[in-house]
Amino acid sequence: xxxxxxxxxxxxxxSSGFSFREKIKNDPNGNIRVIQLxxxxxxxxxxxxxxxxxxGTKIKKKYILNSGDIxxxxxxxNNYALSFYKKDDFPSIASSSLFVIRVDKSVAYPPYIAWYxxxxxxxxxxxxxxxxxxxxxxxxxxxxxxxxxxxxxxxxMLIAKIAELNNKEQNIYHRITExxxxxxxxxxxxxxxx
Amino acid sequence: xxxxKRPTQExxxxxxxxxxxxxxxxFDSSEYKNYILVFMFIKYLSDVWKDTYQAxxxxxxxxxxxxxxxxxxxxxxxxxxxxxxxxxxHKNDSDIGEKIDKVLAQIEEKNLEKLDGVFxxxxxxxxxxxxxxxxxxxLKNLINDFAKPELDFRPSLWDDKQDILGEAxxxxxxxxxxxxxxxxxxxxxPKEVSGLLAKLMAPEEGARICxxxxxxxxxLIKVAEEATDKEGKPTHNFALYGQESNGDTWALSKxxxxxxxxxxxxxxxxxxxxxxxxxxxxxxxxxxxxxxNPPFSLDKWGYExxxxxxxxxxxxxxxxxxxxxxxxxxxxIETTLPTGKVGVIVPHGVLFRGSAEGKIRxxxxxxxxxxxxxGLPQNLFYGTGIPAAILVFNKAKKDNRVLFIxxxxxxxxxxxxxxxxxxxxxxxxxxxxxxxxxxxxSEIVEPKDIADNDYNLNIPRYVDxxxxxxxxxxxxxxxEIDSLEKELLDVRAEMNGYLKELGL
Numbered sequence: 146x147x148x149x150x151x152x153x154x155x156x157x158x159x160s161s162g163f164s165f166r167e168k169i170k171n172d173p174n175g176n177i178r179v180i181q182l183x184x185x186x187x188x189x190x191x192x193x194x195x196x197x198x199x200x201g202t203k204i205k206k207k208y209i210l211n212s213g214d215i216x217x218x219x220x221x222x223n224n225y226a227l228s229f230y231k232k233d234d235f236p237s238i239a240s241s242s243l244f245v246i247r248v249d250k251s252v253a254y255p256p257y258i259a260w261y262x263x264x265x266x267x268x269x270x271x272x273x274x275x276x277x278x279x280x281x282x283x284x285x286x287x288x289x290x291x292x293x294x295x296x297x298x299x300x301x302m303l304i305a306k307i308a309e310l311n312n313k314e315q316n317i318y319h320r321i322t323e324x325x326x327x328x329x330x331x332x333x334x335x336x337x338x339x
Numbered sequence: 340x341x342x343x344k345r346p347t348q349e350x351x352x353x354x355x356x357x358x359x360x361x362x363x364x365x366f367d368s369s370e371y372k373n374y375i376l377v378f379m380f381i382k383y384l385s386d387v388w389k390d391t392y393q394a395x396x397x398x399x400x401x402x403x404x405x406x407x408x409x410x411x412x413x414x415x416x417x418x419x420x421x422x423x424x425x426x427x428x429h430k431n432d433s434d435i436g437e438k439i440d441k442v443l444a445q446i447e448e449k450n451l452e453k454l455d456g457v458f459x460x461x462x463x464x465x466x467x468x469x470x471x472x473x474x475x476x477x478l479k480n481l482i483n484d485f486a487k488p489e490l491d492f493r494p495s496l497w498d499d500k501q502d503i504l505g506e507a508x509x510x511x512x513x514x515x516x517x518x519x520x521x522x523x524x525x526x527x528x529p530k531e532v533s534g535l536l537a538k539l540m541a542p543e544e545g546a547r548i549c550x551x552x553x554x555x556x557x558x559l560i561k562v563a564e565e566a567t568d569k570e571g572k573p574t575h576n577f578a579l580y581g582q583e584s585n586g587d588t589w590a591l592s593k594x595x596x597x598x599x600x601x602x603x604x605x606x607x608x609x610x611x612x613x614x615x616x617x618x619x620x621x622x623x624x625x626x627x628x629x630x631x632n633p634p635f636s637l638d639k640w641g642y643e644x645x646x647x648x649x650x651x652x653x654x655x656x657x658x659x660x661x662x663x664x665x666x667x668x669x670x671x672i673e674t675t676l677p678t679g680k681v682g683v684i685v686p687h688g689v690l691f692r693g694s695a696e697g698k699i700r701x702x703x704x705x706x707x708x709x710x711x712x713x714g715l716p717q718n719l720f721y722g723t724g725i726p727a728a729i730l731v732f733n734k735a736k737k738d739n740r741v742l743f744i745x746x747x748x749x750x751x752x753x754x755x756x757x758x759x760x761x762x763x764x765x766x767x768x769x770x771x772x773x774x775x776x777x778x779x780x781s782e783i784v785e786p787k788d789i790a791d792n793d794y795n796l797n798i799p800r801y802v803d804x805x806x807x808x809x810x811x812x813x814x815x816x817x818x819e820i821d822s823l824e825k826e827l828l829d830v831r832a833e834m835n836g837y838l839k840e841l842g843l
Contacts, residue, residue: 303841310834317827324820331811 147296152258153289157247161219161285162239163208169197169240177201178237180210180229182218189218189225189263190312201236208238213255215246217262219283224271226262228255244288257301258293260308267291345496346489348503352510355379358484361477366467372515373587374468374481376508377443377461380594382485383504384415384446385422386492393495414602415453418445423485430482436464436474453602457590505560505599512555512591516721517756528632528684529719531759533558536682537565538768539713539731542628544568544576549626551611551670552633553581556592560599562630579604580626582611612666613641615650617674623650625679629671632684635723637663656699664689665699672708672732680710681732686725687714690796701794704741704786708732711742711771714798716750718757728798731771741789744770744781745802779804 153159162180169179175198186193210216212230220242231237239245248258261267270291275281295301346354355375362371391413395406410416421442429438443458468474484490492504509530516527528536540562542548548566550559559581568574579601583589589608596604607616617624640663645653652673658665664685671681689696690712703709710733717726726747749763770781782802792800 300841303837307834307837307841310830310837314827314830314834317823317830321820321823321827324816324823327811328813328816328820331813331816 147294149292149294151289152246152248152291152293155249155253155258155293155295156289157249159244159246159285159289162241162243162245163204164241165199169199171197172199175199175201176236177204177209178235179240180216180237180243181240182221182242185218185225185227187312187316189223190227192227192229196237201238204238209236210238210245211247213247213250215248215255215259215262217244217246217283217288218242219244219288220280222281224268224275224283226259228259244283244285246288252298253293253295254298254301254305256305256309260305261293262291267293348506350489351503351507354484354487354489355507355511356514358481358490361480361484362468369515370467372511373461373591374463376511376591376594377458378481378485379490379508379511380598381443381446382423382490383492383598385417385424387415387494388413388417388422389424390493390495415446415597416449418449421445421449423482427482427486430479433471433475435478435482436462436468439463439478453597454593456608457593460587460590502599505595508595508598509557509560512557512595527555527721528558529721529756529758530557530561531764532684532715532719533561533632535759535764535767536630536632536684536729537562538764539711539729539771540565540628540630540680540682541772542566542577544574545578546627547578547580547625547676548628548630549580549617549624549674550630551582551615551617551674552631552667553583553592553606554588554632556581556583556595556604556606558630558632559592559604560595560601562628563601579606580617580624581606582616583608584610610641611670612663613644615670623652623674625674625676627676627679628682629675629679630682631667631671633664633667635664635686635725635727636661636688637666640666655702656695658699659695662688662692662696665696668703668730668732669699672703672734675732675734678735680734681730683730683732684727685730686727687797689730690728690798697794700796703732704789704794707736707739707786708734709741710736711744712796712798713744713767713771714747714802716747716757716759718753719750719759721756738774739786740783741786742771742774742781742783743796743798743801745798745804746780747798748804779806 169181177200178196178198180192180196184193184196185191210229210231214229215226216229216239217226218224226246229237246258248255271283271287274287275283296304359371359375362374388410391410392406395409399405399409426435426439426442429435432438440463443461443463447454447456447458463478464474466474468477497503512527513530536558540548542562542565544566546566548559548562550556550562553559559579563577563579564573566574566577568576579596581592581604583592583606586608589606592606596602596606605617609616615623619625638661640658642657642660645657645666650673652669653666655669656665658669668681668683668685668689671683675681689700709730711729711731713729713731715727715729718724720727744767746763746767749760749766750757751760766780769775770777774783775781776783780802784801788801789796
């Protein structure tokens with residue numbers, strides 16, 4: 146059996162997202178993109194296009210996300226993770242309801258870690274460690290102590306790839322069902338006047 | 340004195356709201372709001388008093404006798420030792436509650452004409468405020484809060500900008516209303532809605548304005564503020580009348596009018612339907628503008644006495660026992676001059692309910708009184724999510740058609756409550772004033788069409804707001820499905836390859 150290692154030991158850093166003092170307001174002229182809970186789409190597997198932008202002059206460089214950073218939702222009851230990748234040169238930061246986990250890429254492949262966090266084993270671990278009265282919350286040390294099973298990097302890549310394809314399959318299914326529904330309803334409506 | 344930095348409206352509002360903390364927990368907001376608002380009024384009276392005294396002192400020097408004589412002719416007269424400063428000096432006394440009550444009684448006594456009954460229902464020495472020790476602590480806190488510089492209401496500090504105070508009073512009312520849940524609607528109409536109604540009514544110079552269910556008089560004041568002279572400039576030439584059935588709320592309305600400088604408003608305390616108090620020469624007083632936000636579908640509104648009503652308000656029919664909406668509408672129409680207008684906020688049921696209400700509605704339309712039906716967005720009011728409508732009746736209507744406006748889709752989404760934005764209000768007012776037809780928004784309807792609809796005024800019957808469904812191109816949909824199915828096969832094949840690689 147593969148030995149489990151705490152997430153901390155394979156990470157360069159685990160840090161909270163940028164904490165805004167006030168409510169985050171969209172500023173169309175902003176120069177930095179903020180990823181919030183609301184931007185998680187497709188069952189928490191991708192980041193949507195409608196992220197808010199804000200003025201970033203007061204935000205330190207270290208908050209800016211790189212491809213391969215794992216975003217982990219620490220607030221609320223859906224504690225999922227995804228591996229962030231930069232789709233353009235516009236800088237992005239995470240809001241404070243997220244943790245940003247930077248893994249050591251020589252031993253861990255970020256999409257694999259994100260996938261692993263989303264599996265039952267870790268989810269159960271998180272549920273038993275959550276805190277908070279109204280809004281469940283996962284604290285930093287819980288994140289750092291997540292027990293991760295770490296196969297070889299090649300195997301990790303393979304698993305992540307299959308998981309991604311599986312996801313894609315689901316999305317296509319979903320879209321087909323939706324379209325079939327539209328098509329059938331339309332044909333039925335047409336049949337009335339025939 | 341002008342170099343003192345004046346607190347902003349927000350700061351004043353906030354300080355006042357914080358002062359309420361004193362009472363929070365001890366009892367319910369519906370109770371303590373009266374204490375706060377009365378105290379604010381006393382503070383206002385005594386600050387004005389202090390200011391006037393100062394002004395006379397500068398003018399007449401040490402001639403105390405002359406000053407006193409002048410002071411006695413002021414708007415409000417405060418007897419000796421009846422100022423806030425006096426209370427502030429005695430805030431540590433063990434009988435402070437009693438002292439405040441005495442001050443209230445003396446002020447009322449001295450200004451009987453204006454303040455008769457206003458402090459009747461309130462006692463600062465009541466056990467409601469806790470046992471003696473608790474009560475004294477609370478009252479001391481209250482006095483301390485009102486002694487803060489932010490709550491210095493001396494007119495000289497404000498360049499006589501009294502509206503700031505009125506605003507603050509309205510702000511508190513609104514906060515209390517929004518916190519009071521279902522009961523909140525009882526004494527306050529959201530300011531955007533009353534502002535809209537006021538603009539629709541647009542009273543002229545010299546108008547007699549009445550609200551037969553005036554609550555805290557905020558709607559009445561809003562309408563008065565919209566009064567303009569012939570050149571379109573704001574005017575103070577109007578007469579205000581109101582009636583309110585809840586004694587506590589009635590007192591709030593009196594103070595509200597005074598704080599807005601509308602001292603001559605005549606506001607009576609009694610039930611409008613069963614005991615109208617605005618009477619002139621034995622019959623109902625008539626007005627140029629009658630507005631109201633009557634209680635929605637009031638049960639037990641006084642059905643028993645309606646048939647034999649001595650003012651003959653229900654000749655068009657007696658509304659059902661359990662729904663008083665039309666009782667208020669009929670009262671309003673009966674108290675309007677032949678040239679006057681009525682603006683009333685009603686629940687949607689009023690537009691389409693049948694039987695007795697249907698017959699009354701038919702008569703009102705046949706008499707050509709109904710001018711406009713305006714549907715409002717849902718969730719605008721306190722304590723109820725239901726959408727409401729505004730009915731405008733015009734006794735001097737020239738045209739026999741009715742304007743329908745569906746404004747239900749234009750609003751600002753709010754967490755607890757929706758609000759009308761400035762542009763939404765402007766659009767409604769503009770459409771109404773110009774009797775405009777706007778696609779998917781408003782329609783002018785012939786009386787015949789209303790008759791064809793059995794006098795049902797349900798707005799969607801007249802204003803078509805349905806968006807056309809986008810035509811679906813079945814061929815394109817089928818094409819997308821085909822290509823997706825192909826993609827699905829590819830994905831599966833790719834996945835199988837990787838799964839094999841993984842040895843599964």
